[in-house]
Amino acid sequence: MDKIGEGISQFHKQMPVPEELDTRIRQRIEKLVTRRKAARKRRILIALAGSLAFTSSVGLAALNIDEITDRSGRFSYKIEPAWIVGKEERMQPAKTKADQELAELEKRFSPGTAYLVYERTEEMESHYYKQKSLVISDFSTFQDQLGLFADIPEELAGGYQFVEGSLNFEIDRASYDEEAYLQVMREEAVKNNRQVAVKQVPLQRDFIRQANAIYRIQDRQITVSIDDVGSGAGEVGFPYTSLEKVPLSDFDALYATFTDPSGEEMQVLKWIGSKIPGTNRSRMYQLYAKTGDATKADLWKAAERFLD
DSSP: OOHHHHHHHHTTTSSOOOGGGHHHHHHHHHHHHHHHHHHTOOOOOOOSSSSOOEEOSTTOEEOSOOEEEOTTSOOEEEESSOEEOOGGGEEOOOOOHHHHHHHHHGGGOOTTEEEEEEEEOSSOEEEEEEEEOEEEOOHHHHHHHHGGGOOOOSEETTTEEEEEEEEEEEEOGGGSOHHHHHHHHHHHHHHTTOSEEEEEEOEEEEEEEEEEEEEEETTEEEEEEEEEEETOEEEOOOEESEEEEEEETTEEEEEEEEEOTTSOEEEEEEEEEEEOTTSSOEEEEEEEEETTTOOHHHHHHHHGGGOO
């Protein structure tokens, strides 16, 4: 995917996190907090979605918005708490030795694969999962792969045309012994004098967790993300530059602006759609664009194609 797609991917921990993943995500957060404290670095503000957002603690203001619900009022998307920060308060963490090792090891994996990451430091050890999205450029092929997960248009309002789609799948944890994998990885890390070890894990190809679609007109772009968020989801402390609860047809929606890791000013419109057919699992829709690539009204018009 292109640079914008990569930026969106990095920000997916501002996105919904199924409850069953909460424990693993919090373990990852605790590991990073410990590392920062040990190094006596700057304070951090943590955002969920596999990515983490860092900010200073100066001038933070808590928001009053705590949740949105689907049309039935039964599905809740909670914000605990969100913050407003200035662009100058966003800070990029320096890459660690572990980050550098992981970047090198990740080169062995092709799109459409997932892997377990083991990481050790002087203070502690941890593990987490990552996935390289399966990227598809043909619209018909992408829609076939989506199946019942979602029905997307080939063109959005305003003339934005489908360019590329990507899929992330559920990891098939029942088909392997995680602890046995981790033991092998611990031994490998020690033997190679590394902080990081990785191992590929199987995926359930019939269980889509997330779908992304890029739409463009000339050099302007809108990215649509659709997540399986199960029966409840939320985010913790994502540093927005603005956030408001807005009506979208008969849906609750959130409209927010933020600064991505490259310094681009971004905007996002998000809401909870209908359940995935044949399941009791809900979908979260999110439309992203640079503030210079689309107006707020453009996102509203584009969103109409996904309302059901």
